[in-house]
Amino acid sequence: MTQMRELWPQLEPWLLAVWGLYLLVLACWIVLQKREPIATLSWLLALAALPVLGLVVYHFLGPQRIRRQRHRRTRARSGLQAALPDGLRASEDCVTVAKLGQSVTRYAPATATEAELLVGGHATYDALLAAIAGAQHHLHLEYYIFEADRIGTTVRDALAERARAGVRVRLLLDAIGSGRTPNRFLTPLREAGAEVAWFHPARLRWLWRPRVNLRSHRKLVVVDGREAFTGGINVSDTQDERLRADAFRDLHLRLRGEVVRWLQLAFLEDWHYTTGVALRDRNLWPELPPGRLLAQVLPSGPDSPWEAIHRVMxxxxxxxxxxxxxxxxxxVPGEAARMALTSAALRGLDVRVLVPARSDSAIVRAAARSYYDELLAAGIRVFEYQPRMLHSKALLVDGDTCLLGSANFDYRSFRLNFELNVLLHDVGTAGALEKEIAACLAESREVVAGRASGLGRRLGEAWARLLSPLL
Structure with missing residues (x-):
């Protein structure tokens, strides 16, 4: 101990020099990412306090834009072009929101003959299993979470039965979201003839440019190219109210019509990107009748700089x-999203934000509450759903426009995750969504201005807000 005290005066200048060099390298690295200033400053402050460890954290979890990944996604699209039907081309006949959506995704507006809002896991799994049982040619599934539990086993066995009957079954799972699902659970599916692939699995060659923070959060099923399911519901007992009283309250969509072609394209791009295999079977593209409902598929992810879902919302x-x-x-909204919401309220519109009172992420819940005062001051009504975890992701605009899908209203969904939403212009679907939101509001507690909270809670919310760009 005495020797350390004697050596410290000699070591201190060197340690300070090393720490200063570390900060300089760190600052240059992060600044060159050209992120928003608040995100850049948040990372600098957080990592300056964690020498060495901070570099590792940023390397694996930082806001990466991988150019090689963009190139692979581009190749995935171009590799499919020869097999695409003529209907999957850009449209000149679209305006405003749909035109923006087409510009940032290259997915044109389409139509649907049916758009059914499915509330909860019970309704979703029943409809999904019925559709799987009726499949004749192919089943394409992509999920963030596919668990080895009762629901997972039921869906797996239904897929295996169809595979044994000659239906081509392809299942794409996110390697992090479904990381707890053992390979042996999927063995019966493979033995039946199904193909299973993992999105961004851990690989030694990815240590330099890791993808652990870039996940496929999409939930998508395409049945024979004629019917599709998408939304926020994973394959898990945690989302089936028949099995658990605390099951997530969530939403899903069942779609038929031309829009299914674009959902098929979204899956095929992800499959090609993950496996390197371009599926060019013409039977993947059956003729579909036009419908009366306007629908547009909105894929979004870190392979594009445009934050498509964020911009469209x-x-x-x-x-x-x-x-x-x-x-x-x-x-966890950014400045553009907060400005849009508060401006709408200041224009006199009925603006409501509904979030869960009980969340599976304490830090995200605290960050969300840090925005309440600003929202309330602008005239936005904020509600916290009380009974259980609210996992629904939807935006209802006026009486005819809604967006539903996998994207949360936060930095991660807008910038890091691969997400998938559907924009619908339809009074019927909007009316069904209005009824569901109203039912949730009836079981929610409205947040009032001047809400009482202790100093500790306010400090916690403030610190969580500071970390918002990192969440």
Whole structure:
């Protein structure tokens, strides 16, 4: 101990020099990412306090834009071009929100003959299993979470039965979200003839440019190219209210019509990107009748700089004339999203934000609450759903426009995850969504201005807000 005290005066200048060099390298590295200033400063402050360990954290979890990944996604798209039907081309006949959506995704507006809102795991799994049982040619599934529990086993066995009957079954799972699912659980599916692939699995060669923080959060099923399911519901007992009283309250969509072609394309791009295999079977593209419902598929991810879902949601809010109702389990908005919501309220619109009172992420819940005062001051009504975890992700604009899918209203969904939403212009679907949101509001507690909270809670929310760009 005495020797350390004697050596310290000699070591201190060197340690300070090393720490200063570390900060310089760190600052250059992060600044060159050209992120928003608040995100850059948040990372600098957080990592400056964690020498060495901070570099490792940023390397694996930082806001990476991988150019090689963009190139692979581009190749995945171009590799499919020869097999695409003529209907999957850009449209000149679209305006406002749909035109923006097409510009940032290259997915044109389409139509649907049916759009059914499925509330909860019970309704979703029943409809999904019925569709699987009726499949004749192929089943394409992509999930963030596919667990080896009762629901997972039921879906797996249904897929295996169809595979044994000659149906081509392809299952794409996220390697992190479904990381707890053992390979032996999927063995019966493979033995039946199904193909299973993992999105961004751990690989030694990825240590330099890791993808652990870039996940496929999409939930998508395409049945024979004619029917599709997408939304926020994973394959898990935690989302089936028949099995658990605390099951997540969530939403899903069942779609038929031309829009299914674009959902098929979204899956095929992900499959090609993950496996390197371009599926060019013409039977993947059956003729589909046009419908009366306007629908547009919106894929988004870190392979594009445009933050497609974020932009379309903000534009939809700006276009609102009467009402904006937002439901999200994770509310961590950036400046553009907050400006859109508060501006809508200041214009006199009925703006409501519905979030869960009980979340599976304490830090995200605290960050969300840090925005309440600003929202309330602008005239936005904020509600916290009480009974259980609210996992629905939806935006209702006026009486005819809604967005539903996998994307939360937060930085991670807008910038890091691969997400998939559907924009619908339909009074019937919007009306069904309005009823579901109203039912949730009836079981929610409205947050009032001047809410009482202790100093510790306010400090916790403030610190969580500071970390918002990192969440």
């Amino acid at each position: 903000v534009e939809a809010i700006h276009q609102a004339d009467r009402r904006v109702w937002l439901v999200t389990p994770y509310f």
